[in-house]
Amino acid sequence: MAIISGVLIFKKTLDLELTSSDTVYLSGKKRRYGIIIKRRDFIKAMGAGAVGIILGGCRFKSPWSTVTPDNTSSADKNAPDFAGTVEYRTLRGGAKLSTIGLGASALHESSASQIEKIIAFSSEQGVNHMDTVMSHFGPAEAMGRALKRRRDKMLTIMHIGVTYPRQTYTWTRDLKEVRQGFEQQLKGFDTNYSDIGLIHYVDQPNDFARVMSGGILDYAQKLKQDGTIRYLGFSSHSVDISRRFLETGVIDIFMFSLNPAYDFVPVDGKLKLSEERRQLYQEAEKRGAAITVMKVYGGGRLLSDSSSPFGRAMSAPQCIQYALDRPAVVSCLPGVRNMDDLTSVLAYYKASPAERDYSFIVSARHQDMNGVCIYCNHCQPCPYGIDIAAVNKYLDLAQAGDGLAKDHYLKLRRTARDCTYCGACVPRCPFHVEILKRMREANAFFGR
Numbered sequence: 001m002a003i004i005s006g007v008l009i010f011k012k013t014l015d016l017e018l019t020s021s022d023t024v025y026l027s028g029k030k031r032r033y034g035i036i037i038k039r040r041d042f043i044k045a046m047g048a049g050a051v052g053i054i055l056g057g058c059r060f061k062s063p064w065s066t067v068t069p070d071n072t073s074s075a076d077k078n079a080p081d082f083a084g085t086v087e088y089r090t091l092r093g094g095a096k097l098s099t100i101g102l103g104a105s106a107l108h109e110s111s112a113s114q115i116e117k118i119i120a121f122s123s124e125q126g127v128n129h130m131d132t133v134m135s136h137f138g139p140a141e142a143m144g145r146a147l148k149r150r151r152d153k154m155l156t157i158m159h160i161g162v163t164y165p166r167q168t169y170t171w172t173r174d175l176k177e178v179r180q181g182f183e184q185q186l187k188g189f190d191t192n193y194s195d196i197g198l199i200h201y202v203d204q205p206n207d208f209a210r211v212m213s214g215g216i217l218d219y220a221q222k223l224k225q226d227g228t229i230r231y232l233g234f235s236s237h238s239v240d241i242s243r244r245f246l247e248t249g250v251i252d253i254f255m256f257s258l259n260p261a262y263d264f265v266p267v268d269g270k271l272k273l274s275e276e277r278r279q280l281y282q283e284a285e286k287r288g289a290a291i292t293v294m295k296v297y298g299g300g301r302l303l304s305d306s307s308s309p310f311g312r313a314m315s316a317p318q319c320i321q322y323a324l325d326r327p328a329v330v331s332c333l334p335g336v337r338n339m340d341d342l343t344s345v346l347a348y349y350k351a352s353p354a355e356r357d358y359s360f361i362v363s364a365r366h367q368d369m370n371g372v373c374i375y376c377n378h379c380q381p382c383p384y385g386i387d388i389a390a391v392n393k394y395l396d397l398a399q400a401g402d403g404l405a406k407d408h409y410l411k412l413r414r415t416a417r418d419c420t421y422c423g424a425c426v427p428r429c430p431f432h433v434e435i436l437k438r439m440r441e442a443n444a445f446f447g448r
């Protein structure tokens with residue numbers, strides 16, 4: 001009886017949640033972050049009988065529908081073990097996300113059976129969410145099979161506005177196609193809900209206006225009302241658009257490109273943290289909207305001495321730690337191609353504080369930023385209506401391996417092919433970017 005009373009007091013002061021087959025999540029009600037302990041240690045500490053009562057009496061957060069036992073495993077007994085090291089953060093509304101999620105954009109580089117193993121291994125380690133957008137829809141069936149076995153343990157992020165005609169990624173603002181695209185994703189992943197639904201990739205003011213007035217935000221809100229999605233958000237690379245979305249007051253979470261290469265901008269010959277980006281993160285925090293991070297390595301730019309703006313490469317754990325230290329950030333979603341990529345990413349959890357420490361970027365001798373486009377738009381207006389920053393951005397992303405960037409480039413109203421090489425933009429660029437050369441490069445790279 002004494003044990004039971006102790007347990008009840010214990011349960012009253014802590015949130016308790018089963019997070020995977022062998023871990024238990026504990027968090028103080030007032031603490032934002034919790035801890036994961038091994039189930040066997042928890043049982044040892046509390047006494048097996050008491051634990052039986054707790055587990056029996058506790059309403060585990062199983063966000064949706066049926067709970068299917070996870071009877072599969074990654075099967076690779078030699079794989080490194082990260083279980084018990086994974087950290088979690090809490091969304092408004094209670095769901096807990098592992099601070100690293102699985103980005104599926106490059107999963108098509110693995111076979112179907114490898115994809116199932118990657119998802120199984122992620123889940124076994126405690127990774128509990130995955131972004132599902134990808135350049136080809138081919139892996140969807142394997143992903144759906146893997147998800148079905150652990151649907152309550154692996155939260156999904158699906159994108160509203162993404163569609164895969166002929167199995168190939170594209171995006172749309174046509175409401176009918178938006179609906180069809182979302183239904184296609186649900187069907188393809190063999191599920192009837194997504195834990196998180198994001199209005200996809202809104203970077204331009206006119207596109208934002210279409211989302212607002214064309215019924216897409218209404219559709220997304222309806223999905224939330226009827227329980228097809230639990231959390232509503234958007235994805236964007238733009239501070240301005242993100243701020244506009246936050247002002248709607250309906251955003252729970254958003255996916256944002258966040259890393260030191262984008263956050264630090266040249267000011268008086270030095271790199272400084274961008275004030276507008278800093279304010280965006282604070283605004284999100286104030287409103288209780290969470291950020292999940294894409295492009296955590298700056299499209300790979302930060303991982304090399306030659307392309308890092310800090311004159312020296314950052315390591316993957318340093319990039320991840322930087323992102324997780326920003327206000328409102330709950331998780332990072334590095335894209336993984338295979339099991340090696342996944343274990344490299346998860347090595348963050350075993351990195352020491354010294355290995356995660358990125359403070360050198362503040363005092364590093366900053367690399368000369370001349371010639372590097374930072375997408376500031378100072379070169380506008382182009383008399384031929386070319387969004388020069390967008391051309392540069394999609395070219396950089398595509399060259400860094402972003403499989404979605406080409407489609408976004410091809411949807412620009414004017415592309416590099418429309419450039420007349422008049423040179424009007426060149427003197428307006430404070431960073432001496434060779435814009436004419438970039439236009440030629442983009443034209444050749446994208447074929448228009």
Ligand code: SF4
Binds near residue numbers: 388418425439
């Ligand atoms: S050089 Fe090309 S991009 Fe620059 S202003 Fe002229 S047409 Fe526009």
Ligand code: SF4
Binds near residue numbers: 372378430
């Ligand atoms: S070309 Fe220069 S001015 Fe134009 S967006 Fe890039 S950095 Fe800014």
